[in-house]
Amino acid sequence: MTDITGQVALVTGANRGLGAAFVADLLARGAAKVYAAARKPESIDAADPRVVPIALDVTDAASVAAVAAAAGDVTLVVNNAGIAVGEQFASGDLDAIRSEFDTNFWGPVLVTRAFAPVIAANGGGAFVNMHSALSWVGVGSYSATKAALWSASNSLRVELAPQNIEVVGVHVGWVDTDMAAHTNDPKVAPEQVVTEALDALQAGEAEAIVGDFAQLVKSKLSDDVRALYPQLVAN
Template sequence: MDLKNAVAVVTGANRGLGRHISSQLLDRGATVYAAARRPETVDLPGAIPLRLDVTDEESVRAAARVASDATLLVNNAGISTSTPLIAGGLDAVRLEMETNFFGPLAVTRAFAPVLEGNGGGAVLNVLSVLSWLHPAGLGSYAAAKAAAWAMSDASREELAPRGITVSALHVAYMATDMAAGIPADQKADPAEVAAQALHGVEAGLPEILADATTRYVKQSLATSPNAA
């Protein structure tokens, strides 16, 4: 995909990885709708603030009507509540699933006809190494990201005949607010992750593995959990 002429909608664009992706798209010459629940928090010069709450389907539909020229969708918005599946509160588990799975699904469903109507395009889903690695303390986040991985694979097959590619970005910890409590030497630079993500979209890669931890975990998927 030629990102120079892209018209991108980036969810969660007001901070973190979403802001880096939006900034780099602007640098490449793309038009960027910087989507956020509170568009007044978008402070990126050149971006078009767009109200979009991924957990509110009317908000999603309204955003698709505004950004009717979109050719690229970046499903970046997400949360982590550090909630285990058994001992944690069920409301928090549901919130993570609503935000990290049903939200991106709703946005993709709303924007698929837009992308198709504009001659095809691309979807980038921001996932996690926890799509495949499922620690108990982050069970709700891991379950939602695993579901979003399945969504990425299934929607890729479903959208291909409509001229839409789907790429999934997997990454471990990044130097963003979500990983504020993690030591700095364990976190990737979100600017570098954004650059890898956009390169993968340009190349039409189905999966983008953004750091050594993610590549190691993906390679280990073929190993039995009971192996020595």
């Protein structure tokens, strides 16, 4: 279990959407400092003196290393930065798919590798990783990036436990942010996602399953695979 009071956090993709919501809730729960990371830190709302905007490109190992060196007091990392390119594997643009993996999978891996020693040196802490309900049901390249991150989080949870570092995975369907502006499907408010994610962290849970869609998908994981893909069932 992790008490957020007094923690020093880093949130990636902190300039809008879920990232901005994470920053706000961490402050409300008593975080001592929040490094709000984005490619354009000037876009960060730093009205609260505890917010420290910092430039970070999670796809650039040198950028990640520089931030880890500058933010040596971090005890909690939220791996939130992500993109969606909407490509299919059989016919989609491979460069776009690679960029999606660089951000959604390799980005959190690079950040974790850089900050795990920092957090361990500070006595332990946690990573909160934004997966997706699409970690468990495939709809193209985005799902694959999140499935890979889910698997990595499971491995990291075991690897980092001896260093007193927790890993919380967050699964949710559509979130009401710019990324989901193209769909009219039901969406979960960013504030609900962040509340349930940080509640899970504080309760010592390994995962937060947020919203009806994510809970439905998880409930079907032990069924025949076609339960998640009705289009494969013959009429």
